[in-house]
Amino acid sequence: MHNFLVAAAFGFGALIGSFLNVCIYRIPRQISLARPARSFCPNCQEMIPWQQNIPILSWFLLRGRCAHCHAPISPRYVIVETLTASLFATAAFLVPIPTLFSVCVILSILVVTTFVDLEFFIIPDVMSKGGIAVGLLLSLLTPGLHKTSSPLIAVALSLSGALAGALVLFLISELGKLAFGRYKVKLEVPTRFTLVALPPDDWQILIESEPFSWSDHFFRKSDRIVVQANEVQINDTAYQNIDLTFFHDRLVTAFETIPLDRIRQLSGLTASAQFPREAMGLGDVKLIAAIGTFVGWQGILFTIAAASFFGAAFGIAAIVLGKRERSAKIPFGPYLALGAILWLFWGEALLSLYEATMLRL
Numbered sequence: 001m002h003n004f005l006v007a008a009a010f011g012f013g014a015l016i017g018s019f020l021n022v023c024i025y026r027i028p029r030q031i032s033l034a035r036p037a038r039s040f041c042p043n044c045q046e047m048i049p050w051q052q053n054i055p056i057l058s059w060f061l062l063r064g065r066c067a068h069c070h071a072p073i074s075p076r077y078v079i080v081e082t083l084t085a086s087l088f089a090t091a092a093f094l095v096p097i098p099t100l101f102s103v104c105v106i107l108s109i110l111v112v113t114t115f116v117d118l119e120f121f122i123i124p125d126v127m128s129k130g131g132i133a134v135g136l137l138l139s140l141l142t143p144g145l146h147k148t149s150s151p152l153i154a155v156a157l158s159l160s161g162a163l164a165g166a167l168v169l170f171l172i173s174e175l176g177k178l179a180f181g182r183y184k185v186k187l188e189v190p191t192r193f194t195l196v197a198l199p200p201d202d203w204q205i206l207i208e209s210e211p212f213s214w215s216d217h218f219f220r221k222s223d224r225i226v227v228q229a230n231e232v233q234i235n236d237t238a239y240q241n242i243d244l245t246f247f248h249d250r251l252v253t254a255f256e257t258i259p260l261d262r263i264r265q266l267s268g269l270t271a272s273a274q275f276p277r278e279a280m281g282l283g284d285v286k287l288i289a290a291i292g293t294f295v296g297w298q299g300i301l302f303t304i305a306a307a308s309f310f311g312a313a314f315g316i317a318a319i320v321l322g323k324r325e326r327s328a329k330i331p332f333g334p335y336l337a338l339g340a341i342l343w344l345f346w347g348e349a350l351l352s353l354y355e356a357t358m359l360r361l
């Protein structure tokens with residue numbers, strides 16, 4: 001019976017994974033999930049018939065190409081389907097039935113946020129805020145999620161998880177602001193500034209002789225540096241009283257958008273500049289609150305600790321292997337997902353291991 005349940009969960013997970021692919025593609029592009037109802041090829045827009053849309057199998061049968069236009073189909077589709085199937089099967093193996101449904105819901109949310117965050121550096125509100133609402137509701141309906149039979153205690157633990165998580169991440173991000181210092185630079189008199197390229201992929205703005213580098217200030221794709229220039233010379237053109245908005249890859253002014261690598265020369269005078277200040281996006285705080293409603297305060301503390309550990313370990317490994325692109329910041333969401341999954345599957349075991357160790361000390 002148990003084997004059958006695990007196998008059924010794998011098949012069901014593959015189907016859900018197929019739907020999660022639709023969410024991952026459509027939500028950040030603001031395409032309705034309902035219409036078009038059927039999947040379409042992102043390249044030729046042709047609807048995909050059901051027999052070419054069988055989870056996991058179709059991708060291999062079609063050899064990773066669209067049957068209509070033969071454009072390659074991203075391996076992400078088969079990865080998400082296989083991953084979701086494996087997660088659901090593992091959950092069915094480890095988690096008892098009424099709770100299993102709720103665990104599969106948070107697993108689905110984590111899969112979507114991970115792949116959207118990796119590609120777009122955002123965590124959609126519908127997943128994070130929606131996740132908070134769903135987490136509270138499911139705690140009420142399946143209190144086993146919080147290892148209790150009382151719906152009221154489960155909801156209290158659910159709330160404690162959201163609050164503890166949001167509080168800890170908020171404190172971390174405030175400490176980050178203190179550590180990294182300034183967000184707004186005001187100067188008494190207009191001061192000379194210059195844009196300097198630091199090959200292979202970093203840039204900095206020198207104000208007087210103080211450097212503000214891209215690698216220290218760009219965390220998310222939406223981050224920007226704004227320099228209010230009293231005067232500035234961009235390549236061969238001079239401007240007066242203009243706002244320069246620098247994104248990680250381009251400069252935007254009221255007159256034009258210039259890719260950074262097209263700027264041969266940029267210098268001028270400024271009295272005021274603003275720098276991005278959040279080392280951690282608000283999206284991460286909302287996601288952690290959502291995870292917290294499913295795992296409670298103990299689970300969320302574990303999740304944050306584990307995510308920080310994996311993030312640091314991966315960052316160090318990438319630097320040692322020389323694979324790290326400095327401009328490409330690694331999003332935090334996927335590490336949070338990893339930490340949360342460990343807790344959902346093996347949290348109780350980890351907790352009793354911890355308690356046993358503490359007793360011995």
Ligand SMILES: [Zn+2]
Pocket residue numbers: 041042043044045046066067068069070071
């Ligand atoms: Zn196509």
